[in-house]
Amino acid sequence: MTQAEDKALVLFSGGQDSTICLAWALARYAWVETVGFTYGQRHMVELACRSPIRAQLSKMKDWGARLGPDHMVDLTGAIKAVGSTALTEEAEICLTEEGLPNTFVPGRNLFFFTAAAAIAYRRGLRRIVGGMCETDFSGYPDCRDDTIKAMQLALNLGMQRRFILETPLMWKSKAESFALAHALGGPELVALVVESTHSCYLGERGIRHPWGYGCGQCPACVLRAKGWEEWQARLPTELGKR
Ligand code: ZN
Numbered sequence: 001m002t003q004a005e006d007k008a009l010v011l012f013s014g015g016q017d018s019t020i021c022l023a024w025a026l027a028r029y030a031w032v033e034t035v036g037f038t039y040g041q042r043h044m045v046e047l048a049c050r051s052p053i054r055a056q057l058s059k060m061k062d063w064g065a066r067l068g069p070d071h072m073v074d075l076t077g078a079i080k081a082v083g084s085t086a087l088t089e090e091a092e093i094c095l096t097e098e099g100l101p102n103t104f105v106p107g108r109n110l111f112f113f114t115a116a117a118a119i120a121y122r123r124g125l126r127r128i129v130g131g132m133c134e135t136d137f138s139g140y141p142d143c144r145d146d147t148i149k150a151m152q153l154a155l156n157l158g159m160q161r162r163f164i165l166e167t168p169l170m171w172k173s174k175a176e177s178f179a180l181a182h183a184l185g186g187p188e189l190v191a192l193v194v195e196s197t198h199s200c201y202l203g204e205r206g207i208r209h210p211w212g213y214g215c216g217q218c219p220a221c222v223l224r225a226k227g228w229e230e231w232q233a234r235l236p237t238e239l240g241k242r
Contacts, residue, residue: 004031006029008126009033009123010022011112011113011129011130013036014046014198015198016174018130021130022129025127031068034067034071035072038073038075039076039105051070060185061185108142113130117159132167133170135176174226175230199214200220204221210228
């Protein structure tokens, strides 16, 4: 099957970053499919956000006509078999001796990209979009730009295709991500990101902060809150530029 230049597959978890990536792809490509992974996450809250987010995005602009099917891949067995972490077990979240959060699932994004590329191969999709980010990242080595570039090369050689791995948030801070959401879909998309996406490691959705739902304490919540505040502080200047 040929790979269509304007067809994409988005790694879509239901979190803030992957939701903004999905909007980014919908604004840019004629056909966009999504893929989500279960890997024994402690909390399935994030995944439960996926369908409502897809439904809301399909009502914005002309995105409904571009949004293709959703694929779910269960990697639980594989990831459980090779190691467990605080994201998949009832352990407290802390930093390891290497300075990595113990939520690190070794090579998780490598699994994700390999599975996504196999789907993209079958579906004739050229672009694979992920929300990896090196700017604000918690030190996850599989989020690094070099990792993704090496992965693209490995997948293209190993599957004899010309995939393009795209990471629109790679060099953006969380504040810049909010700004991107605003540029792509205005206040409507920002509201969707705040209300409907989930980042909290603890799966907390009881408390609604200005930046969305979460415990407010875990690294993901702290990052999201900080990004929101930074973006809010910059917003008047940004809007004035229009
Ligand atoms: Zn949290």
